[in-house]
Amino acid sequence: MEMKKQLLDLNVVSNTRLNASHHLIELSSEFPLPAMIPGQFAEVKVENQPDTYLRRPFSIHRFDHAANSMHLLIKTVGEGTKALSALKKGEILNVMLPLGKGFTLVSNKKTLLVGGGCGIAPLYFLAEQLSKRGNDVTILIGGRSATDILLQKEYQNFGRVAVSTEDGTDGEKGMVTQHSILSKGKLQFDRIYCCGPDGMMRAVAHIAERAGIICEVSLENTMACGIGACLCCVVETNQGNQCVCTEGPVFDSRELKGWTKGIEVSCTVENNSQ
């Protein structure tokens, strides 16, 4: 589905601090927001930051068509995200959206969503849409510590929520890939969706492949244009180098070269998003 991309000045409705490094920003417009699907992203312009020249890509965290509202979940990493986390109600944010191809929205299936760190960002919109389509939804969230596990209550609106933390302060202790859902018994899912650090996604994709389950992963390669013009964000696929911004960010893990063969099933949950 080709959706017309738009360049919009959106109003900041609210900016909520979730923890030391994450903010939830609600945006709206006097004009109708374009239709968006889970997994798509927006390229956001950071104003008045001389060292932040390029736009910043963020997945669409929530989109409410009826309320004409959308949310971005932003992790403070560098100067650009620091400026965004300081946005105040009433300020204007210039965004380019909707970009890229989203997740496959199945119906009446058993689905597992795995998010690591800030990788839970696109999974809210996805969980909501999957739940609407009659799917059985399980959401597995991983982090270093309890404070890294964001929006647990909100995710419970759409299905079962399971948690793993490396220090054991919330949910099961260990890596997300060591959680009993992924490591014990036969995996009873029709499809797995995953977003998080590269190592985590590779490990989940490996587990999925061994169980014969399709796994869709959302990549966050560094990018410039966001529209397939600069060819900077490529990933090696079975069809050669492809732009993450236009052919992704969501890929069937089997399409990604070297992803599911011979990967060690251990990794740390850390987020490298810019």
Added chain:
Amino acid sequence: MSTFPDLSVKIHDLNLKNPVLTASGTFGYGHEYDDFIDVNALGGVIVKATTSKHREGNPYPRMAETAMGMLNAVGLQNKGIDHFVRHIYPTLEKYNTNIIANVSDSTVEGYVEVAEKMNKLSHIAAIELNISCPNVKEGGMAFGTSCPSAIAVTQAVREVYDKTLIVKLSPNVTSIVEIALAVEAAGADALSLINTLLGMAINAETRKPVLSTITGGLSGPAIKPIALRMVWQVANAVKIPVIGIGGISGANDAIEFMLAGATAIQVGTANFIDPAVTTKIVQGIKEYMLKHRLDNLSQITGQLITS
């Protein structure tokens, strides 16, 4: 009857409705920007570089953001001239503006093959010979950094290409004027400059280079003063038209390049920040002309006041 003010310019046989072109490698094949602007409102589009054979380009990571700019190491990823002719060229025929092909390769024979095939495509108005790409191991910039090789490739392509031949120059040289004069003598109809400056980025935490190729090409507003100086030097030395490139992000930048001697300009990296920037630059040039009561762009090009 011409509309007032007249933004049209001529680059050899090429008639541009306005001096705003898009820089190769920053505008894909045009259609990427169809959602944001009417591409036909531009003077022309210089599409992504085409080589004789399919090239996968360099491994990821290919990009590093820098202060007011970025480094890239894409490495001429494209599917080759035969794929271009069969699958991409038909998508370009819908445009009612000048479509210019950027031609690169690793050998003189490769450049000649691509140029010969481009010569047969009626909707390709001109070619821009890329002898300045810093991101390939062989060819590219190697041709543009010494006079004998720049002459050799320009002459060879000139023999097989009948329409307007633009040669894109590298700033990674001791004297860009020497290369410009050599290329002019070898048969170029116009020069475009500058391509990216060879640069580098390091991650202090990991002690590793950011780019997979270690070095890459720097672009964006950070390079504008260098580009402006080189355009001014070259425009003062050659008789053929010069197309200015380097960090142009607004109409004011474009006018500065024209004052320095550019007949037309290319917008590159700025397209990534604002995909509608090119049409805004066209409008801004028009407003500048109205404000200064100028009829045509010859009243700007090369009109720098130095005394």
